[in-house]
Amino acid sequence: MVKRLGVLLLLVLSASSVAQTVAPVRPMVAAPKIDTIVIDYRQQWEKERAKNQALRDENARLGQQLAEWTRRGGSQVHAYCETPTLSRSSAGASNDCAVAGFGCEPVSGLCRTVANSSADCAAGYIYCATNRQCVRDANACR
Template sequence: MKRNACWMLLTLLIAAPLSAQNVGNVRPMMAPGNVNAIQIDYKQQWEKERDKNQQLRNENAQLQSQLAEWTRKGGSLVHAYCETPTLSVTSAGARNDCAASGYGCEPVSGLCRTMVRSSDQCAPGFLMDVDHCVPQPR
């Protein structure tokens, strides 16, 4: 009797770690009637995802078009731009001839310059004097 009890204890000690390692591989038992209930329709799921992706592509294209419209010359997000090297234009359509004051248009802001670092930034017929443009001597 003692011998059988020792064998049983030894078997349990050896088998317990082995069965603990296999717990992740054990599948729950199900009644045969429930097998069809958990089947996934992969084709339907794929079509759903494809439709969702198409909707996202359409939305992305619409947003890109809207952004392009806003940021083009004259678009609502562009406040001013240089139409020519001496003409500043706002997105509302107002125009400012920078050459009338002797300056050129500053391409980053789209506004007429108010000070310069070289004569290249003055309108034609003007030269830099310290930091502003003056008419060329005749």
């Protein structure tokens, strides 16, 4: 019985020491209230739609400007081949490349000044490999 009393006393003392070491419970503080944000999706949609329309209009305007600049005779086209032997400038001037025996060079739009093959020569002329010129006949090639 003494033994039981000692165990009981030990339990009571342990319980009181545990109760003293536990931190006191503090009351919870209420979280601050957050205002709800109201988003007007219809207004945002209208604003984005208006911006998209403005961008479409600007794109169309720039496309027309580019088409005007790059068309034949446009301000950004300086020369072009109107025919395989006729070079024309955007100002309207022309040069007959066949007079010198050459064809028009399609990338630059100018008359060729040297040839690499008979394809670079005007009709009725042949390629002279000696001097890279277009000549009327083989006797003219020296």
